Amino acid sequence: MQRLGKTKLYPWMITNRHPIFMVGLLSFFIFPEILEKVLLITIPFPVLILILILSSMLLIHTSARKRIIANSLVLLLIIFVLLWVVFERNANFARLVFSLLFIYFSAIAYYLYRDLTNSERVTSSVVIGAFAGYFMIGVIFLFILAFLDLSFPDTINIDINEINGIQNVFYFSFVTLTTIGYGDFAPTSPLGQNIAILEGLIGQFYIAIVMATIVGKYISHSKE
Numbered sequence: 001m002q003r004l005g006k007t008k009l010y011p012w013m014i015t016n017r018h019p020i021f022m023v024g025l026l027s028f029f030i031f032p033e034i035l036e037k038v039l040l041i042t043i044p045f046p047v048l049i050l051i052l053i054l055s056s057m058l059l060i061h062t063s064a065r066k067r068i069i070a071n072s073l074v075l076l077l078i079i080f081v082l083l084w085v086v087f088e089r090n091a092n093f094a095r096l097v098f099s100l101l102f103i104y105f106s107a108i109a110y111y112l113y114r115d116l117t118n119s120e121r122v123t124s125s126v127v128i129g130a131f132a133g134y135f136m137i138g139v140i141f142l143f144i145l146a147f148l149d150l151s152f153p154d155t156i157n158i159d160i161n162e163i164n165g166i167q168n169v170f171y172f173s174f175v176t177l178t179t180i181g182y183g184d185f186a187p188t189s190p191l192g193q194n195i196a197i198l199e200g201l202i203g204q205f206y207i208a209i210v211m212a213t214i215v216g217k218y219i220s221h222s223k224e
Helices: 009-015 017-029 031-039 045-059 064-086 090-119 122-150 165-177 190-223
Strands: none
Touching: 009 017, 017 031, 017 045, 017 090, 017 122, 045 064, 045 090, 064 090, 090 122, 090 190, 122 165, 122 190, 165 190
16 A cells, blocks of 8 residues: 555546445445346345445544555455355354445545535535435445344344345435435334434435535635
């Protein structure tokens, strides 16, 4: 990483860390379906998680000290995700991985939020970062719901151990975040209902507060 830092590539990557992370999010969302429909290639969910982890590393690389810590944590997390492929049928190990992913991406959401609030001007990178921040809420609740569905199978009417189980939890998380609520999947316990309410409220709070702050900065700078 030091050798990379001496070139012009690394500073460019840091400057464009929000668009790079957004590419990782789009890879997590869209590219698997395209590959499956067009090339008949199915990408395992842990591989998508690895893509998202790698694309998010730059959000923590704001200082040399944080860079070392981030690289160490990401390497450890990647090892656990790879082991998850082997021990995916082990519920306890899966719960451990979901917990680690929740902690890691919560930290990523914090650094992303800090980038947005500390930015003096609203650039295209800031707008992309704000969009990515909204996505991150759904990703974080994906791991919360996956953990709860393994621990308490009656949380939502999804069996995470089925072939498309984790994909269905992923879909439910974002349907809840956007308050669409198609009704095909729903919480089936008071705990599941409370988590769904919390995710919906946080999503609305993000739009009302964070996006409003960014729009206010843009209007202020436009007047200047």
